Amino acid sequence: MSLRLKRLFLLFAVAAVVIIGLWWWSMGKETTDDAFIERDVVYLRPRVTGPLVNVAVGDNQQVKAGEVLARIDPQPFEVALENARARVANAKAALDSARGSRDAFVADLEARKEQAKAAVSVAQAQVVQQQRTLDAQDARIDQARRDVKRYEALAKRKQVSQQTLENTRTQLSTLESDRSATQAAVAVAESQVQSARASEKTVDADDKRRPVLQASVDQAEASLAQAQADLHQAQLNLDWTAITAPVDGWVSEIQSKTGSMVGPQSTLVILVSGNPWIKANYKETQIGGMTIGDRVSVEVDAYPDLELSGHVASFQPGTGARFALLPPENATGNFVKVVQRVPLRIELDDVPEQVQLWPGMSVVPTVHLDSHSQPE
Incomplete structure (x- = not known):
């Protein structure tokens, strides 16, 4: 084999080892660079x-x-608070006045009721008494008339003196005069009964004013409640x-x-609070093997030599595009399939005090699949 072929073979062998090593290293891991630090951001108004x-x-x-x-x-709100306090004081005074008027009216009405009932009873008693007197006088008058007739007969026979007859007649006249006076007294007593009953009707008519006075009290109570609510709102405005x-x-x-x-x-103020966490936007094809609790190693762009640890805390129940301001509408037109991304929340387990992690900073998280049950 020539030297050139040996070198070419060696190059391919090294490349194969590197590829196999990279493949083996990436097995059981999912990484994304579409991830950022998040914290709670409060917009104070x-x-x-x-x-x-x-x-x-x-x-x-x-x-x-x-x-x-x-x-x-605070000056305009302090003035508003004082005005609200003054309205509460006025409303309390108005309520006290309404209650006082109602209570005085009710007390006077009850007293007048008792007086009217007593007046009717007294007048009726007087009628009964005068009527009894009248009945007794009628009996005496009947007797006196019989006496006059008897003495007239005796006087004709000269059995009684003329003076005795005149005395009997005078007594009858006196009894008849007394009866007339008693008859007048009965009429007066009956008129007093009618007058007392008229007073009772007047009291009953005045009793119908009670709901009107109670309505005034209710209205005053409502005004006080409104004034107290305004006072509370004025105090809140000042506190705010x-x-x-x-x-x-x-x-x-x-x-x-x-x-x-x-x-x-x-x-007015943008306030950053809370502990840092990571929002990682993984492709939907990457999350199939992930579970909550999986261990995550995190590289921070600002700290190249630092690796943080964390875990998968939750999955957003929907893709990022679905909850965008203008979500895609695929019901019309030509559809082009695009791999969607699903946001994950990754909680950091321990962050060194000197490390600054602020919202928007870039990180690269790597999720170690099926590692949630393994010790850290």
Whole structure:
């Protein structure tokens, strides 16, 4: 064999060994360079509108949850809060007045009811008493009339004196006069009964005003509840003039400066928080052998000599294109099949403190298939 053929044979042998080695190394692994670092990104917007009077932090600054990042001019909201407090005080006074009027009316009405009932009872008792007196007087008058007739007969026979007859007649006249007075008293008592019953009807008519007064109380209570809700909203608006960090994190960017007019429609601060994780967009042909928990080795473009470890945490239930702003519509026209990509969430197991991993940084993850049950 010539030297040239030996060299050619050796070259092919080396190439075959390299190809077989690469094939063996890649078995049981899936790699992609379409992967990036992610963290929780919070876009803070003010809840109220006003000019910024203070920006307490700067770009790239680390902050703690509850720390004040910026303040909106609080003066208009302080005035609104005082007005709301005044409306609550007025509503409370109006409610107290409505309740006082209702309670006084009810107390007076109940007293008048009792008085009217007592007046009717008294008047009826007087009628009964006068009627009994009248009946007794009728009996005495009947007796007196019989006495007058008897004495007249005796006087004709000269058996009694004329004076005795006159006395009997005078007594009858007196009894008849007393009866007339008693009859008048009965009429008066009956009129008093009618008057007392008329008073009862007046009280019953006034009793119909009770729901009206209660409605006034209900309206005052509703006004107070509305005023208290307005007060609570005014207090919230004042509290919201202080824009605070909702979580621990880093200020990525301050998009407004002191003096700027801001409001709910504008982003004020972009805050990065949470632990880093990886969003890896694998081809759909690569994920068939992957399972949650598979071990992942990660190369970071910013740290060529560093390899991080992690694991597959979850699969997005759909391709990236399906949840895009304008998802593809393949029902019409000519269809060209394109391999889709499925986003995976890869959690990092341990990240050195000095390593900076920020959203958008490029990484190359390698998933070791069927490794979720193997010890790390």
